[in-house]
Every structure is written in C-alpha cells, then in structure tokens.
Amino acid sequence: MTTASRIERAAVTDESVGMSYLDRVPRRIVTVWLPLLVFMFVLLFPFYWMAITALKPNAELTNFNDYSPFWPSSPTLRHIKYLLFETSYPGWLWNTMLVALGSTFLSLFASVFAAYAIERIRFKGSRWTGLGIFLAYLVPPSILFIPLAVMVFKLGIYDSKLALIFTYPTFLIPFCTWLLMGYFRSIPYELEECALVDGASRWQILTKIMLPLAVPGLISAGIFAFTLSWNEFIYALTFIQSSENKTVPVGVLTELVRGDVYEWGALMAGALLGSLPVVILYSFFVDYYVASMTGAVKE
Amino acid sequence: MATTAALSRPAPRETTLAERILQDRNVLGILFMLPAAAFLFLFLTYPLGLGVYLGFTDTRIGRAGVWVGFENYESLWGDSVFWLSVFNTFLYTFVASILKFMLGLWLALLLNEHLPFKALIRAIVLLPWVVPTVLSAIAFWWIFDAQFSIVTWSLQKLGLVQGSINWLGDPQIARASVIAANVWRGIPFVAITLLAGLQTIPPSLHEAATLDGATSWQRFWHITLPMLSPIIAVVMTFSVLFTFTDFQLIYVLTRGGPLNATHLMATLSFQRAIPGGQLGEGAAIAVAMVPFLLGAIMFSYFGLQRRRWQQGGQD
Numbered sequence: 001m002t003t004a005s006r007i008e009r010a011a012v013t014d015e016s017v018g019m020s021y022l023d024r025v026p027r028r029i030v031t032v033w034l035p036l037l038v039f040m041f042v043l044l045f046p047f048y049w050m051a052i053t054a055l056k057p058n059a060e061l062t063n064f065n066d067y068s069p070f071w072p073s074s075p076t077l078r079h080i081k082y083l084l085f086e087t088s089y090p091g092w093l094w095n096t097m098l099v100a101l102g103s104t105f106l107s108l109f110a111s112v113f114a115a116y117a118i119e120r121i122r123f124k125g126s127r128w129t130g131l132g133i134f135l136a137y138l139v140p141p142s143i144l145f146i147p148l149a150v151m152v153f154k155l156g157i158y159d160s161k162l163a164l165i166f167t168y169p170t171f172l173i174p175f176c177t178w179l180l181m182g183y184f185r186s187i188p189y190e191l192e193e194c195a196l197v198d199g200a201s202r203w204q205i206l207t208k209i210m211l212p213l214a215v216p217g218l219i220s221a222g223i224f225a226f227t228l229s230w231n232e233f234i235y236a237l238t239f240i241q242s243s244e245n246k247t248v249p250v251g252v253l254t255e256l257v258r259g260d261v262y263e264w265g266a267l268m269a270g271a272l273l274g275s276l277p278v279v280i281l282y283s284f285f286v287d288y289y290v291a292s293m294t295g296a297v298k299e
Numbered sequence: 300m301a302t303t304a305a306l307s308r309p310a311p312r313e314t315t316l317a318e319r320i321l322q323d324r325n326v327l328g329i330l331f332m333l334p335a336a337a338f339l340f341l342f343l344t345y346p347l348g349l350g351v352y353l354g355f356t357d358t359r360i361g362r363a364g365v366w367v368g369f370e371n372y373e374s375l376w377g378d379s380v381f382w383l384s385v386f387n388t389f390l391y392t393f394v395a396s397i398l399k400f401m402l403g404l405w406l407a408l409l410l411n412e413h414l415p416f417k418a419l420i421r422a423i424v425l426l427p428w429v430v431p432t433v434l435s436a437i438a439f440w441w442i443f444d445a446q447f448s449i450v451t452w453s454l455q456k457l458g459l460v461q462g463s464i465n466w467l468g469d470p471q472i473a474r475a476s477v478i479a480a481n482v483w484r485g486i487p488f489v490a491i492t493l494l495a496g497l498q499t500i501p502p503s504l505h506e507a508a509t510l511d512g513a514t515s516w517q518r519f520w521h522i523t524l525p526m527l528s529p530i531i532a533v534v535m536t537f538s539v540l541f542t543f544t545d546f547q548l549i550y551v552l553t554r555g556g557p558l559n560a561t562h563l564m565a566t567l568s569f570q571r572a573i574p575g576g577q578l579g580e581g582a583a584i585a586v587a588m589v590p591f592l593l594g595a596i597m598f599s600y601f602g603l604q605r606r607r608w609q610q611g612g613q614d
C-alpha cells in the first residue's frame with residue numbers, strides 16, 4: 001500500500017520538468033544525452049559481449065581479422081547445448097534455486113517476527129536490538145567464512161546444501177529485518193490500536209492486520225534475499241567440495257575452466273544463463289526494488 | 300441494539316497467568332525476537348568470537364590447533380606479502396570509492412534530468428548491480444584477456460596502441476583493471492540511491508537561486524551537494540565497506556596475481572586458510588581487517604556527515 005504510494009510519488013517527481021526547459025536542445029545533447037549514452041554503453045557492453053561470445057562458434061572467438069568481433073557471423077547454440085547436456089550445469093542451477101529459496105524463507109520467517117518486535121512491540125531494549133541488527137548487517141562474509149567453515153565441518157553439514165541454507169541467513173536476516181522495520185514503521189499505529197481495543201491479541205494483530213498490509217514489503221525483502229543468495233560466492237566456494245552440490249557461480253568458475261583450456265563460449269553461456277533468473281525476477285519487480293533500496297538506505 | 304449488546308456483555312473473564320505473561324510487551328518481544336536472535340547468535344556472533352580465537356591458534360584443516368598467542372600476528376608483521384595486501388586493499392578501496400562516487404553522482408544528475416523512457420533507462424542502469432558479481436567478472440575476464448581482448452583490438456584499430464596490452468598480467472595495469480571492473484559494478488548502486496536523494500530536493504531552491512543569478516555550477520555546489528550530503532555519507536559508507544572486503548572480483552580476475560599486486564586482505568586470508576590449509580593464519584588476517592575496516596567506516600561516515608543539521612536532523 002505505502003510502497004505503491006511511494007512509487008506513485010516517485011512517478012510524480014519523475015514527471016517534473018524542473019528547469020530543464022530553460023536549456024536549448026543542442027546544449028542538452030552535449031551535457032545530457034552524450035554522457036548518458038556513454039554511460040549506458042559502458043554499463044551494457046559486458047553483457048552484450050557475454051551474449052555474443054556465447055553465440056559465436058569457436059573459430060570466430062579468437063579470429064578478429066576474418067570475422068567482425070562485434071557480431072557473430074554464424075551464430076550457434078553449440079555452447080549452450082554443451083552446457084546443458086554435457087556438464088552438471090542444470091544441477092548447479094537447481095542447487096542455487098533450492099539454496100536461495102530455502103535461505104530466503106528461513107530468513108523471512110525470522111525477520112518478520114524480529115522486525116515486528118523491534119518496531120511495534122517496543123520491548124525494553126528494542127532500540128539497542130535494532131542497532132545490533134544494523135551492525136550485524138555490516139559484518140562482511142569475508143571475515144566470517146573461516147570460523148563458519150570450522151563450524152560447518154563440526155556440524156557435519158560440510159559439502160551439502162544445508163551448509164549454505166544455514167549460513168546465508170547470517171547476512172539475509174539482518175538485511176530483511178532492517179528492510180521490514182522500515183516497512184512496519186510506515187503502517188499507521190491506529191490500525192493496531194483499533195484491533196487492541198477490539199480485544200485482539202498480539203498474534204492476531206500480526207497475522208490478521210500487519211502481515212496482509214506488509215505483503216509488498218515482504219515481496220521486496222524476499223526478492224532482495226533471493227538475489228543476494230543467488231549472487232553469494234565465498235561461502236559456496238568454501239563449504240562445497242563436490243561438483244553435484246555446487247551453485248552456479250562456483251560451478252561455472254571452477255568446473256568449466258580445465259587447466260589452460262578456457263572454454264570461453266561455454267563460460268559466457270554459463271554466465272548468461274546464470275544471470276537470467278535474477279534479471280527476469282528483477283525486471284518484474286524493478287519498482288519495488290528501487291523503492292525499497294532507496295527506502296532502506298534512507299533510514 | 301448496539302448499546303444493549305454492549306451492556307449485556309459478560310464481565311471480562313479472568314485472565315490466566317500465562318495469558319497475562321504473554322500480554323507483557325517484554326516477554327512478547329523476546330519471544331518474537333527468539334528465532335532471529337538464536338540464529339544470529341549461533342551463526343554470526345559465535346563465529347566472530349571463534350574467528351578471533353582461531354587467530355590465536357595454529358589450527359590447520361583437519362587438525363585442531365593449540366593456543367599460540369600472538370605468533371600468527373608476529374609472523375604477519377614480518378610478512379611483506381601481508382603488508383602488500385594491506386596497501387593494495389587501501390589503494391583499491393580509495394581509488395574505487397572515489398571513482399564510484401564521482402561517476403555515480405554524475406550519472407544520478409543525468410538521470411535526474413527530464414528524459415523520455417526514464418523507467419527503462421533506470422532499469423538498465425541497475426543491471427550491473429543485479430547480475431551476480433562472479434558472472435559479470437567472468438565477462439570482464441574475457442574482455443581483459445591477454446591475447447583476444449576486445450578493448451585492445453578496438454584501441455589497435457583506432458590506432459591508439461601498437462602492441463598488445465597485458466591487462467591482468469602486468470602489476471600496475473592489473474590493479475587498474477580490477478579497479479575498473481569494481482567501479483563498473485558499483486556505479487549503479489551509488490547512482491540510483493543518490494538519484495532518490497536528488498528527487499527529494501525541492502525544485503524551488505534551484506529556481507530561487509537561478510533568479511538570484513547563480514550559475515549551474517554554483518547551484519550544484521551550494522544547493523545540490525549540501526542537500527545530498529546525508530545520503531552521500533550513507534551510500535559511501537556502504538560502498539567503502541563492500542569494496543574493502545571485496546573478494547569475488549579479485550578471485551575471478553587475478554586470484555591476487557601478478558606478483559601479489561592485486562591481493563586484497565580478503566583474498567590473502569582465503570588463500571592462506573583454504574587452499575593453504577592454515578586456518579589460524581587466515582583467521583588472523585581476517586581479524587586484522589577489522590580495525591582497518593572500522594577506521595574506514597568511521598572516516599567515511601563521520602567525515603561526510605558533518606552537514607546533517609542542514610537537513611534538520613536525522614531523516
């Protein structure tokens with residue numbers, strides 16, 4: 001509800017012309033359009049290069065003199081076919097999906113209660129708990145991976161998907177809690193007070209009033225958590241040994257490079273296919289994404 | 300009807316002790332916090348402590364270590380590779396953060412202009428940030444290939460360079476290359492968040508300044524930048540934090556080479572701990588990151604935050 005209105009507000013400001021009508025067209029081309037085009041080109045070029053490399057036959061990949069490097073003259077799906085049928089790539093996709101879904105649900109479950117408690121129950125010390133959650137978000141995985149590796153080994157979940165499902169929430173829970181706290185804050189107190197007066201318990205208020213209202217916030221937290229776990233690398237690299245349990249980023253990097261033979265076509269196809277799910281997910285929810293990102297940072 | 304219904308309502312029933320305890324906000328709060336708190340204590344706080352402990356032991360993979368005091372730190376103190384990685388980390392963080400900030404701010408200002416297809420442009424701009432870092436880094440790996448780099452080829456065709464460029468093989472060029480890839484990935488986040496900040500600046504301020512004869516540069520320097528400074532502080536703190544602890548990009552592009560010229564503290568810690576098996580030493584490097592990290596965060600947060608009062612306090 002409020003996210004929607006926030007987006008609407010953003011849309012209104014998007015339409016504001018500001019003082020740009022004062023600028024002449026030639027001047028705008030030089031000061032706005034030209035730099036913007038350069039930015040777009042630089043930001044998009046690696047994806048373009050990734051895509052056409054995935055489609056080029058091997059002969060064209062390394063021969064820039066006889067073929068134009070910027071366009072595949074005889075596009076082929078060989079690399080994608082190789083990736084899907086001769087490597088464990090589909091398995092890695094499946095693993096990444098499972099791990100991302102599992103850790104996302106686990107984190108959302110814990111975060112909703114935590115965010116509601118910190119923001120609305122306002123128990124003694126809730127402010128400090130909120131601060132602690134924020135600090136927990138600042139702890140980088142590159143400091144935690146060694147002790148976590150020791151723990152994962154002792155718990156006997158080394159080299160299994162469970163190791164990732166249990167460790168990803170270390171950064172997902174603080175992040176989701178923080179996001180949802182901002183969201184709960186935007187829901188008016190009066191709704192809860194009405195329910196309290198009517199004799200609802202805290203549990204009923206949470207499940208019957210707050211959660212339905214917070215669905216947009218839950219969706220954006222879920223998308224964020226899903227993309228974050230899809231992108232995660234260092235834990236997956238450290239805790240997973242066997243090929244069949246690897247996630248896409250780790251699998252592509254460690255299994256598709258054999259010695260000195262770089263299968264560039266297959267590597268690029270793997271990178272492209274591995275990016276697609278998050279890009280598709282994100283393109284559907286880009287408005288939620290932008291709104292919650294800026295909302296979260298503004299706190 | 301309504302009044303009679305209200306009058307004939309039975310007296311409030313006795314609440315049991317359990318119910319009363321559950322209505323207490325402190326008990327309820329702790330109960331609701333339980334899943335998240337238990338999880339974070341087990342998988343975040345405990346490992347943090349364990350990491351500090353491991354730094355004082357000579358644990359290896361497959362062998363529990365014994366307490367060795369400051370031995371790991373002493374050997375790191377005399378380790379030139381460690382100091383090189385500290386230097387690299389600072390250089391990487393400093394240069395990449397400044398470039399990300401300047402280019403990101405520029406892009407945000409461009410996106411704040413009145414443009415057609417604004418939503419589409421904004422969606423495209425965010426792409427590098429959404430795509431998994433490792434996968435886009437693989438694309439950069441190919442772009443920076445020593446023999447078949449498209450950038451080298453284009454520069455050669457334009458007549459700007461003669462021979463080939465060893466993007467990831469020459470120490471200085473490799474540093475520049477990894478920074479470029481990091482900046483490429485970081486610009487969207489900075490730009491989109493600063494754009495949100497720009498949209499909260501009322502246009503009337505700019506109009507008033509223009510009427511008073513301010514040039515566009517003066518308006519940027521005296522209106523846009525001060526109004527934006529709180530959000531700049533937050534964005535740059537995050538940017539510094541994530542750049543300082545970066546691992547993925549370096550691991551994909553150079554693994555710390557050539558001649559350790561691009562080894563960051565995070566990659567060195569990984570290399571010593573996991574392939575090298577020296578968990579204790581790796582943990583010590585990771586712990587050594589913490590004070591530097593705190594310093595960098597403090598610097599970017601407090602250094603950039605001074606002018607928060609101009610916005611009338613916090614948010």
